[in-house]
Amino acid sequence: MATRKPRPKKCPDCKGVGEIAETVRVGSARKLRETTDRQAALCLTCFGSGTAPSA
Template sequence: MAQRKTARRQPVKKCLDCKGTGEITESVRVGRARKGRETADRQTALCLTCFGSGQVPID
């Protein structure tokens, strides 16, 4: 009988940019694209390092 190969899980760790939450906060900019000024308001955004999973595969 042939042996089946099982897929190994890659070891993962918490994302350093979002600290494992999957979201980051960014400041809101108003005005023109180049000369836009930052306001005191903040908004949440998806973490682009881990794409919202909160985990980064270890290579």
């Protein structure tokens, strides 16, 4: 019987999806306002892979 490799752990920030929801900000750099809208963004912890980064 062959042993299988353990599955990689899911990323804690995106929960294994690879994307997170970011708040949309509008306005100039000095007067940045947050809106109630959200947009999908690439998870910067796992770079969209969905797996937890290794130590």
